[in-house]
Amino acid sequence: MNRIASMDRAQLKALYAEELQKYEQIKAKGLKLDMSRGKPGSDQLDLSDGLLSLPVSGETTADGMDVRNYGVLDGLPSCRRLFADILGVDVKEVFAAGNASLNLMYDVIAKAYTHGLVNSEKPWSRLERVKFLCPAPGYDRHFKISETFGMEMLTVPMTEHGPDMDLVERLVKDPDVKGIWCVPKFSNPEGIVYSDETILRLARLKPAAPDFIIMWDNAYCVHEFDGEYVEIREILSTCREAGSPDMVFEFASTSKVTYPGAGVSCFACSERSMAHMKKLIAAQSISYDKVNQLRHVLFLKDKANVLAHMKKHAAILKPKFDAVISRLDAEIAPLGIASYNRPKGGYFVSLDTLPGCAKRTHALLKELGVVMTGAGATFPYGVDPEDKNLRIAPSYPPTAELNAAMEALCVCLKLAACEKVLG
C-alpha cells in the first residue's frame, strides 16, 4: 500500500472504487453500533456487582454514624479517606459527594457565578466577561459547562506533555481569564499524561484574576489499562508550595471504577476553599448518599485494592484498544491519511484525519449505522478549526461489534480522504 499523497489520480480512483464497494457491502448489513461515549462494557460493570449486596442489613454503622440517616455534609469520613488515599491528598481537603463528579464541576462553576469563589471580588455573574482556557482536543462536557454559563472559551493546543504552557502563561495575564479545564492523566481524548514540568508551570501560574481556578478533572487517576500505575505530581500540594493553595479544585469519581453514574465522587481543594464551599453547599444539601459511600468503602477498601480492581478492567479494555490500534496500523497508517495516539490508560483513542475530513468521515459512518462522538465535539463550541479530530471510544461495544465498527471507520476514513485529495 502506498501513501495517499504519492498516488496518482488513477490509483486514487481505484482505491476509492474499492472502498466504495466495501462501504455498500457494510451498509447492506444494517449495523447499529455505538462507539460514541466512554461507557464501560457490561463485562466491566459485572466486576463491581459485589457492591449490590453491600452493606449488609444491620451493618450500616460506619465512622460512628448510621449511614442510613441524614447528616455529615462532606461525606462519610472513611469515604473521604479512600479518595484522599487515591489522590494523595489530606482527608481534610476532600469532600465526598454523590454519583457524579461532573455535577461537582458544574456546581463549582455555578457557585462562582452566583456567589464567587473564595478569592473572588464578586460573583462572576456580575462580570462583563468571563474567559476560560480550554485545552483542545478536550472533553466536550467541560466545554458545555463553560458554554452554558456564557463563558468565552479560548482554545489552547495540546502538546504531548499537556496544554501549551507558553500560551497559557501568556493568556492568564488577562484578568478576564478565570480558569482552565484539565484532565491531567490520560487526557480526554488524547490519553496524554501531563508532565511534571507542565504541572509545575500550572501551579506556578500568576494569573491576573485573583480567583483563577484550575479545574483538575482527575477522571482517569487509576485508569491504566496497559502497564503499571503511573503517579503524576500531586496538584494540591504543588499549588500550595507555589504559594497558590486556593487555585485548584480537583475532581474524581468511581464512575469508571465501579458503576458510571451510580458510584461516588469527590472534590478536593485547599482548606480555605473547602470552608467557603461547605458554607455555600450547606444551603443546597443536608448530606449526600452515605449508604452508597459505605458500599464503595466496603467494596474498594483502599488504594491498593482499587489498583488491583483496575487490573481487571485493564484485562478487558486492553484487547479492545489493541484491536483499534492494530487495525489503524494495518489499514490507515500506511496510507498516511490519519494520525492517532497510543494511550496506556483512559477511555479514548484520538484520531486526526487529513484536515477537513472529520465531519465527512463521521457522516459516512453514521449512514452505516455506526455512532461516534460528533466531529468537532472535542473543541470549544463544537467547532474543530481544522475539522480533523475524531474520538474513538472502544470500551462499550463487545469485541465483535468493535471490530465491525472499526472496519467501517477505516473504510469511511479512506473514502473521505480520497474525496478530499481527488477534490
Place this chain on the structure above:
Amino acid sequence: MNRIASMDRAQLKALYAEELQKYEQIKAKGLKLDMSRGKPGSDQLDLSDGLLSLPVSGETTADGMDVRNYGVLDGLPSCRRLFADILGVDVKEVFAAGNASLNLMYDVIAKAYTHGLVNSEKPWSRLERVKFLCPAPGYDRHFKISETFGMEMLTVPMTEHGPDMDLVERLVKDPDVKGIWCVPKFSNPEGIVYSDETILRLARLKPAAPDFIIMWDNAYCVHEFDGEYVEIREILSTCREAGSPDMVFEFASTSKVTYPGAGVSCFACSERSMAHMKKLIAAQSISYDKVNQLRHVLFLKDKANVLAHMKKHAAILKPKFDAVISRLDAEIAPLGIASYNRPKGGYFVSLDTLPGCAKRTHALLKELGVVMTGAGATFPYGVDPEDKNLRIAPSYPPTAELNAAMEALCVCLKLAACEKVLG
C-alpha cells in the same frame, strides 16, 4: 392547676421555685438529647433494609437498559412512573433524580439565577431585586436557599388552611415577587394541610412576574401517622386548568419513606418547563443514580405498597407524637402558657410560647443538654418577630429519651413563662 394569667405573684413565685428545683434535678442528670431535626428513628430505618440487597446481581436491567451504566438524564422510566403514581401527575411531568429533593429545589432556584426559568425575561442574577414569599412558620432550609441567593423574603402568616391568601394575592402584584415556598401537606412545622380553596387560589394567582414560581415541596405527601391517607388537590393540573401550567415546580422524595439522604427524589413540572430544565441540566449531569432508582422501584413497587409501608412508619411515629401531645396537654395547656398543633402527619409539633419566651425556653433547654431547632429558625432570616415559635421533632429520640426531653421542655416552658410574667 390554674392558668398562669390568673395567678398572683405569690403563686407565680411558688410555681417558679418548684420548677427551678425540677430544673436543677434534671440538670444533674447530664442529659444529651436531640429533638432538633425531623430525622427518622433507627427503627424506622430498619423498615427499609430490604433495599440493601436489591437489585440482585444479574438483575440490573430495567426498562430495557442496564441501570449500572451512564444514561437517561431524567431517570429510570419505572422510577418516574412510581413518583407520577404517588403524586397523581403524568409520567412526562416527572424528572427522577438523586438523593435529595432539597438539592433539586436549590437547583431550580440556582438556574433561575444563572439562566432564568422558562418564562423569565432574564436571569434573576441580572435583576435589581428578587422577593420571595415565605409562609411562616415554615421550613428553615427553604428560607436558607432564599437567603443564600440574596432574596428579600416576605413573611406570609399561616392560617389553618395554608398561607394567608388575601395577602399572597396582594403581594404578587409586585413584579419583584418571584415565587412562594409551600409545604402543602403536613406543613413544616405546623402540620397544616392546605385546603382545596387555598390550592385553587394559589393556582389562580395572576402574578405581575411572568416567571413567578410556586415551590411546591410535597415532602410529606404520603406521611400520615394518624388516620387514613388524605388526598390533596393535585397542583400541576390545577395550575394547568387555571391557565398557568408553568407556574409550579413540585418536589418529593423518599427521604422519609426509605432512607433520608440515601433515597431518590423527583421534581414535577409542565412539559414546557421540563424541556427547559432538561436542556439546562444536560450541562450538569449525564444521569442520576439509576441503581438506587431501581432499588426503590423494586422495594416500593407502587403507591398502594408505599401507603402500606407508611403504615409501618405510622405505627412507630404515632406513639411518639402522642407522648408529646399528652404531656403538653397535661402540663402546659392548663397553665395557658403555650399553644400547639395536633398534626396527623409530617414530622413536627409546632409550639407557640407566650410572646417573647421562645429563645429563653430554648436557652434553658440547651443548658439541660436538650437540643431543639433554634428559636426563630422557622421564620425568614431566623427572626421570629414575636419570639414565640418552637419546633418539636419527636421522631428521632427513642421513647424514653423523648419523654425525658419533653419533661425538660415543659419545665423550661414554665420557667420562661414565669420569668416573663414576673418581669
